[in-house]
Amino acid sequence: MTYKLVLLRHGQSDWNEKNLFTGWVDVALTEKGQAEAKRGGELLKERGILPDVVHTSLQRRAINTANLALDAADRLWIPVKRNWRLNERHYGALQGKDKAETLEKYGEEQFMTWRRSYDVPPPAIDDNDEFSQANDPRYADIENAPRTECLKDVLERMLPYWESDIKPDLESGKTVLVAAHGNSLRALVKNLEGISDDDIVGVNIPTGIPLYYELDENFKPTKAGEYLDPEAAKEAIKAVANQGKK
Numbered sequence: 001m002t003y004k005l006v007l008l009r010h011g012q013s014d015w016n017e018k019n020l021f022t023g024w025v026d027v028a029l030t031e032k033g034q035a036e037a038k039r040g041g042e043l044l045k046e047r048g049i050l051p052d053v054v055h056t057s058l059q060r061r062a063i064n065t066a067n068l069a070l071d072a073a074d075r076l077w078i079p080v081k082r083n084w085r086l087n088e089r090h091y092g093a094l095q096g097k098d099k100a101e102t103l104e105k106y107g108e109e110q111f112m113t114w115r116r117s118y119d120v121p122p123p124a125i126d127d128n129d130e131f132s133q134a135n136d137p138r139y140a141d142i143e144n145a146p147r148t149e150c151l152k153d154v155l156e157r158m159l160p161y162w163e164s165d166i167k168p169d170l171e172s173g174k175t176v177l178v179a180a181h182g183n184s185l186r187a188l189v190k191n192l193e194g195i196s197d198d199d200i201v202g203v204n205i206p207t208g209i210p211l212y213y214e215l216d217e218n219f220k221p222t223k224a225g226e227y228l229d230p231e232a233a234k235e236a237i238k239a240v241a242n243q244g245k246k
């Protein structure tokens with residue numbers, strides 16, 4: 001018995017296009033992002049990898065990506081579960097800041113530490129900041145909702161949901177789609193593949209291309225995760241890695 005898991009990062013968002021740190025800011029998909037999501041669903045259909053249940057974050061770029069992909073795969077009818085634990089990493093005071101300007105202002109080392117270090121979070125966002133989620137009703141029930149997060153924080157808040165909701169769906173034989181974000185999926189991939197704290201720095205997830213895993217009974221991948229469009233993924237991974245650079 002192998003478990004079937006598909007990870008899908010949302011398609012290009014308005015702020016991916018504008019090259020702004022996004023985090024918990026709830027931005028929309030661009031037209032290109034919508035097309036990527038649809039293509040993601042077509043790839044699933046072509047390969048016969050048909051989700052039985054979908055898990056998303058509480059952010060519209062992931063929710064809309066899931067809907068567009070599932071519509072294209074003719075699976076819009078499957079049950080859906082949403083949880084803040086799948087949200088993008090909270091980017092703290094960097095939310096809303098231009099990536100290229102931040103790189104220029106603070107230098108490459110600080111910029112990459114904030115973006116990709118495992119355990120150094122950016123400065124916390126002020127509750128009065130225009131890009132704070134302090135008063136967002138969808139997060140009102142979270143105790144100590146984050147004001148910034150590093151990848152380690154994301155892993156720690158994502159894992160309880162993996163255990164309580166995603167694993168049981170896999171165990172019951174369902175093909176599970178997780179539609180989420182660059183950094184919440186990096187956390188999930190780190191955990192799945194046992195990637196070290198140092199090596200996760202170099203892992204980037206492209207937008208809109210399904211990443212397919214088959215897992216054994218211990219939830220370990222039986223082989224490396226497979227991008228359903230490997231050529232497009234290669235180019236897109238490079239582009240994510242180089243964001244901010246001129």
Ligand SMILES: O=C(O)[C@@H](CO)OP(=O)(O)O
Nearest residue numbers: 020021022023088115182
């Ligand atoms: O801005 C963000 O929230 C993320 C994802 O778009 O960016 P990065 O890849 O720089 O972590």
